[in-house]
Amino acid sequence: MVLADDVLTVDIAVVGLGPGGEALATRLARAGLSVAGIESRLVGGECPYYACVPTKMMIRAADSLAEARRVSQLAGSAEVRADWAPVAARLRDEATDDWDDRVAVDRLVAEGVEFVRGRAKITAPGELVVTGPDGDRAVRARRGIVVNPGTDPAVPPIPGLADAPVWTNRDAVRAEVVPESLIVIGGGPVGCEFAQVFARFGAKVTLLQSNERLLPQDEPESGALLAERFAAEHILVKTGVKITACDYDGQRFTLQIKGAEPVTADQVLVAAGRKTDLAALGVGAFGLDESARGITVDGRMRAADGLWAIGDITGKGAFTHMSMYQSGIAAADILGEDSPEADYRAVPRVTFTDPEVGSVGLTEAAAREAGLAVRVGLARIPESSRGWIHKVGNEGLIKLIEDADQGVLVGATSVGPTGGEVLGALAVAIHGEVPVARLRHMIYAYPTFHRAIGDAVNDLHE
Ligand SMILES: Cc1cc2nc3c(=O)[nH]c(=O)nc-3n(C[C@H](O)[C@H](O)[C@H](O)COP(=O)(O)OP(=O)(O)OC[C@H]3O[C@@H](n4cnc5c(N)ncnc54)[C@H](O)[C@@H]3O)c2cc1C
């Protein structure tokens, strides 16, 4: 790298070090390129500090409480007293180093990446200005710029909401105590995961969802099943609601709801989706539309000549595994390596509620909308041998979507106690285009949860 006139000149600048950006900067530096890694908050991004890792630790703890509470129906008796303190300590000490990225920064620097702390704005192709704690720094990237800026929590434009001390996911993972009562706004993956965790730790939870169902990106059967479980755990779910105002009196929050009674709680958690800001990133310098929600990329992650984009911003699925997948493809393109282009036919996603909700590929509705000759197969986990043996906590299902013309699966859902793990087999079937006829003659181990896949295959019908 060359420093001239206070300009940091490198081969590649990586803006935003989420999971994919961090991996990409490291890989390019290892390959011998000079790389500037630019991060305004924490190296590693949302996933290790505010999202996947801390929330899954919370879920692990909450699930252990739920299992202990099931003892009375299976194995005697157990007295369970929830305590948030070990969870808060684990998130602070084990997961996030008290939300400190020193270890990650040192690792990056040891790999040869020039780390720049600050917010980058692209000013021209190959040129950026980074505004950091010590002022502005110019960066020139000779071969191009990779953006991995992720998203921020969106707070809906409800009067009074933005001014009140509501939580987003970034506050909820730092909670030192569980509120006595909690309103969760949003019934997507974030809202559902947090609602169940805090309810299992004793909060009286009300979940307000504008859509008619929970997890609207998934099959309707999944959301319905989750709603049943939430009801059994005394989580009050209201769907199809329109929140019209938020009042905060210094202690309690009251949300006004159109055509219904207001709801009051000690805390509000906003989990209503994510937002992006392409103007702040300056991608207009490459001729891109800065009012768009995301950045369109080709199969090699190219957004323009000298600009690559990876992660949530590409709109291909807001998951860490997507960020990492696209990171590998962009790296291969930059390094001139031979690599297949991106293939999004079998994108898996898992919401880690209990039961876990996993899905891959197309939903039934999406397959029909695409004009495919759809056949659907369904198997209920409680009706399977393993489900019956498992007894309490056995809710779940397998739903398969076949393209009958091709004789292959194009979509699948796996809900159940290990729904996310069972999903692996279905992702292989879709990704590998395994003929349904072959799946029908496969041997599924007895008595596993995944054996229900065989039942769903046998159920495939128009
Ligand atoms: C509560 C929650 C739970 C989740 N759980 C899961 C899960 O279990 N599994 C899963 O696969 N996914 C999960 N996700 C999604 C996952 O967190 C993201 O998909 C993942 O972090 C990948 O995002 P990314 O690579 O696009 O960028 P991010 O992780 O969002 O990182 C982007 C980084 O870029 C930085 N940045 C942005 N703009 C600039 C700029 N101009 N200059 C410098 N730096 C900048 C930001 O500070 C940030 O650190 C969850 C999300 C949430 C909110």
Ligand SMILES: NC(=O)c1ccc[n+]([C@@H]2O[C@H](COP(=O)([O-])OP(=O)(O)OC[C@H]3O[C@@H](n4cnc5c(N)ncnc54)[C@H](O)[C@@H]3O)[C@@H](O)[C@H]2O)c1
């Ligand atoms: N396990 C995982 O992989 C995981 C977990 C959490 C999040 N994520 C990813 O993070 C992203 C963000 O998740 P999310 O759940 O925040 O967003 P989302 O967009 O998936 O869901 C937000 C929900 O909030 C509802 N909503 C929006 N405005 C509302 C309002 N004013 N009142 C009531 N409800 C309202 C919507 O109907 C929607 O269902 C998703 O793309 C998801 O894939 C992944």
